[in-house]
Amino acid sequence: xxGVTQTPKFQVLKTGQSMTLxxxxxxxxxxxxxxxxxxxxxxxxxxxxxxxxxxxxGEVPNGYNVSRSTTEDFPLRLLSAAPSQTSVYxxxxxxSAGRSSGEQYFGPGTRLTVT
Amino acid sequence: AQKITQTQPGMFVQEKEAVTLDCTYDTSDPSxxxxxxxxxxxxxxxxxxxxxxxxxxNATEGRYSLNFQKARKSANLVISASQLGDSAxxxxxxxxxxLGQNFVFGPGTRLSVLP
Numbered sequence: 277x278x279g280v281t282q283t284p285k286f287q288v289l290k291t292g293q294s295m296t297l298x299x300x301x302x303x304x305x306x307x308x309x310x311x312x313x314x315x316x317x318x319x320x321x322x323x324x325x326x327x328x329x330x331x332x333x334g335e336v337p338n339g340y341n342v343s344r345s346t347t348e349d350f351p352l353r354l355l356s357a358a359p360s361q362t363s364v365y366x367x368x369x370x371x372s373a374g375r376s377s378g379e380q381y382f383g384p385g386t387r388l389t390v391t
Numbered sequence: 392a393q394k395i396t397q398t399q400p401g402m403f404v405q406e407k408e409a410v411t412l413d414c415t416y417d418t419s420d421p422s423x424x425x426x427x428x429x430x431x432x433x434x435x436x437x438x439x440x441x442x443x444x445x446x447x448x449n450a451t452e453g454r455y456s457l458n459f460q461k462a463r464k465s466a467n468l469v470i471s472a473s474q475l476g477d478s479a480x481x482x483x484x485x486x487x488x489x490l491g492q493n494f495v496f497g498p499g500t501r502l503s504v505l506p
Contacts, residue, residue, distance in 0.1 A: 382436035
């Protein structure tokens with residue numbers, strides 16, 4: 277049981293480049309989400325999904341796209357990287373609240389630097 | 392909108408002593424979940440403890456307990472018998488009701504355990 281996996285662990289991009297951060301979970305969780313973590317600001321929600329084919333915006337969605345074609349995968353796309361997107365990105369998954377306390381399981385994170 | 396406040400940016404505690412990390416929250420929903428996560432220097436997010444808003448008793452998990460005061464909207468984390476390995480960032484988070492399950496995180500408290 278791998279839990280939540282993220283690739284890559286580290287990435288350096290130039291301004292204007294695009295890339296996809298990969299996230300996968302093998303726990304059959306309905307809910308998946310992407311956060312960014314910046315110093316002193318905790319985690320902020322970028323996008324989330326409550327099931328395959330269903331996604332929605334979180335607190336800071338601008339500059340990011342997501343899709344959820346399968347229960348397992350939830351990739352995050354940076355359309356045109358900007359220095360303001362330099363951050364640590366976490367993917368998380370959980371059961372819906374009705375099935376458990378709904379705690380989120382986190383991936384190891386991706387440290388992204390945009391120059 | 393939901394909000395989490397953690398007023399202690401940093402805390403120090405002597406090894407083997409107990410420490411309380413403060414968390415207050417703001418919500419108008421009667422149903423919600425409260426969580427604490429630990430983030431060591433290695434960066435991963437580790438789930439510690441959960442408290443449901445309708446739970447009658449305070450949650451406990453080993454050396455962690457949650458001092459839940461619903462009327463005051465506080466959910467403080469108590470760590471008993473601190474260990475050097477407890478040195479980390481600690482985040483309080485809230486999950487409101489509903490399908491979206493958009494967790495809201497506080498800014499975190501950095502705990503340093505002194506030998």
